[in-house]
Amino acid sequence: MKSEPIAEVENLNVAFPMDRGESRVVRDADIDIYQDEILGVVGESGSGKSMFAASLLDGVVEPGVSRGEITFNPPDGGDPISVLDLTEEELRRFRWDRVAMVFQGAMSSFNPVKTIGAHFKETLQDHNKNVEEGLERGRQLLEDLYLDPDRVMDSYPHELSGGMKQRGLIALSLLLDPDLLILDEPTAALDLLMQRSIISLLREVQTNYDATFVMITHDLALLSKLADRMVIMYAFQFIEMGETDEIIWNASHPYTRALLASTPSLASDIDEMKPIPGDKPDPVEQFHGCSYSSRCPLADERCREEEPPLRAVEGSTTQQTACFHYEDAAEAIHLPSSPQEAAESAAADGEGQ
Numbered sequence: 489m490k491s492e493p494i495a496e497v498e499n500l501n502v503a504f505p506m507d508r509g510e511s512r513v514v515r516d517a518d519i520d521i522y523q524d525e526i527l528g529v530v531g532e533s534g535s536g537k538s539m540f541a542a543s544l545l546d547g548v549v550e551p552g553v554s555r556g557e558i559t560f561n562p563p564d565g566g567d568p569i570s571v572l573d574l575t576e577e578e579l580r581r582f583r584w585d586r587v588a589m590v591f592q593g594a595m596s597s598f599n600p601v602k603t604i605g606a607h608f609k610e611t612l613q614d615h616n617k618n619v620e621e622g623l624e625r626g627r628q629l630l631e632d633l634y635l636d637p638d639r640v641m642d643s644y645p646h647e648l649s650g651g652m653k654q655r656g657l658i659a660l661s662l663l664l665d666p667d668l669l670i671l672d673e674p675t676a677a678l679d680l681l682m683q684r685s686i687i688s689l690l691r692e693v694q695t696n697y698d699a700t701f702v703m704i705t706h707d708l709a710l711l712s713k714l715a716d717r718m719v720i721m722y723a724f725q726f727i728e729m730g731e732t733d734e735i736i737w738n739a740s741h742p743y744t745r746a747l748l749a750s751t752p753s754l755a756s757d758i759d760e761m762k763p764i765p766g767d768k769p770d771p772v773e774q775f776h777g778c779s780y781s782s783r784c785p786l787a788d789e790r791c792r793e794e795e796p797p798l799r800a801v802e803g804s805t806t807q808q809t810a811c812f813h814y815e816d817a818a819e820a821i822h823l824p825s826s827p828q829e830a831a832e833s834a835a836a837d838g839e840g841q
């Protein structure tokens with residue numbers, strides 16, 4: 489995937505002042521988000537995924553502060569927008585018009601005393617859009633998400649199932665035609681079947697509406713089917729990123745490999761997997777060296793003292809990893825289902841017949 493970056497994140501830090509010190513929940517994050525891609529963000533609970541996502545529209549909750557540089561490049565050719573420098577009023581317009589977000593736990597974010605249609609109408613009015621045209625687009629979006637627009641527009645949130653509500657929210661978030669849509673755990677509260685059907689819809693919608701998606705999830709299996717690129721977070725940092733196939737088949741960071749190794753057939757949730765041994769990091773702590781070193785089988789003296797920067801993986805143009813020993817990771821953390829093994833076992837099956 490080679491296109492222009494729609495957003496450039498440089499040296500992003502998110503911090504909360506706390507009694508026992510500053511809690512740094514995103515640390516020195518750098519990434520370009522490319523136009524028209526689906527970027528998946530994976531990591532265990534508390535690693536900073538939602539904080540990173542919220543920063544993209546300067547939406548970290550008070551008293552949290554985002555520092556660094558987030559540059560949004562409008563795909564229609566407008567001037568670059570420095571997101572963290574926008575005024576309240578500019579930010580209000582930037583959100584929804586440019587970048588929209590479906591928040592984590594959003595199933596309850598429809599107002600229970602208003603119909604779904606009223607939410608669509610208010611959103612259009614708040615942003616001075618033509619209501620009639622906008623509602624037409626809203627109905628089309630609902631239809632594209634396999635919902636009956638007549639029924640859904642007239643319904644109150646409690647009259648819809650979880651899956652319908654979730655699709656309703658995705659439609660609402662696309663109403664003002666944002667260039668970038670951020671989905672924070674869009675399927676977490678849904679059953680497996682509904683998760684899978686929403687996923688296939690998301691790809692269609694992303695293509696039809698020409699939007700860029702940033703998708704946050706625990707579900708590696710889901711991302712491996714949907715994302716063009718993945719970024720792995722550990723302890724408030726990006727520790728690996730690359731094209732999805734590279735990450736799945738050739739993960740270079742020991743943590744990514746541990747995640748993959750403990751994910752049976754890529755079909756389970758990160759938090760249900762057998763845990764990776766060692767303590768979870770504390771955001772107030774100042775770490776020395778690599779944040780994963782206390783859990784990493786490859787860690788040595790240097791790893792405990794010096795922080796490994798995110799660097800290009802040799803032989804790849806897109807994969808980056810933050811590990812001094814990534815070249816040894818494949819041998820040290822064995823993944824049962826490498827493509828070679830899959831091919832070998834397929835060949836062996838063939839011989840037996």
Ligand SMILES: Nc1ncnc2c1ncn2[C@@H]1O[C@H](COP(=O)(O)OP(=O)(O)OP(=O)(O)O)[C@@H](O)[C@H]1O
Binds near residue numbers: 531533549550
């Ligand atoms: N309002 C807050 N004030 C202070 N710290 C917070 C606040 N909200 C979250 N945190 C801390 O920020 C860190 C990152 O949280 P974040 O919500 O980004 O994690 P996450 O990766 O999205 O996790 P999950 O998968 O559970 O949603 C966590 O350690 C969390 O305890």
Ligand code: NI
Binds near residue numbers: 537538539592672
């Ligand atoms: Ni989260």
